Amino acid sequence: MLSIDQFYLLLAAFLAYAGWRNLRQHRYAHAAFWGLIALLFAGGGHVLRASKAGDPLPAQFAGAAVIALALLATRMRREPQDEAPEAERLASALRLGHRLFLPALLIPALTILVVVVGPHVSLGGTPLFASTGLTLTGLALACTVSALAAMVVTRQRALQAADEGRRLLDTLGWAALLPLVLATLGGVFAASGVGEAVASLVSMVIPADSRMACLLAFALGMVVFTVIMGNAFAAFPVMMAGIGLPLLVQRHGADPAILGAIGMLTGYCGTLLTPMAANFNIVPAVLLxxxxxxxxxxxQAATGLWLMGTNVLLMAWLCFR
Structure with a gap:
């Protein structure tokens, strides 16, 4: 049975390889940084099982590793990484043409296929995919297949794919972890009761009986929280717990699936507006x-604002039908 755990181990192996390559180049902070993350991905299942069994020690080790990552990030420096000469890359692009897009297009196509068909596929009566985390498993499988397809299209060795992935990882540096860290921050905020505090504040400021007022508060809250925290994944649990579920879904009967989908997209309008989304907005400026x-x-600011307004209209039209 395929589950996300197998792909976490594969990712841990890649991160360990990135750490080893940096160690050989005497980039010790980078080596320790990627090596620690490799250990966290490889041992995450053990930490979770130990925590459920009441043993806090593995979780404490994981927490110490996260603190060490923050300290190591201050020592990491972005440096030019060796890559193929521009003339060689241009000649390769002209030779391959539009086939270069095939591996990238496989990722969304295969992810959707696994999500839709995966629950109905079994081997010998055993489901092929674990029922939990099916979307994430589909995405991980799609990325793996896409990497294999890229090797076939470009006729490159597997080691070349690992080297190019490592080069991109070192180019991004610690910013590569921002989506993961900020999504975790959203979970922490939700667990600490920030959503309930937001709900009480909204009820004091806006008329809770007006579904349009609640919808506007939800949409603007998604954008503002995303601007503050840099990622819509961090904003979503807070705003859904504070406004989406209690006011829009339970009180005004909004469709939760439509509200969640378009609400998340509305949050990403804030991603287009904030330097806190450093891996999207600041790192590319440095690389370019x-x-x-x-x-x-x-x-992209104008696009973000227009898209936000469009999403509000779509939610008002579709959520309450």
Missing amino acids: GLDDQYGVIRA
């Missing part, structure tokens, strides 16, 4: 050598 480090945000 832009004079204005906020140039990416300035270019």
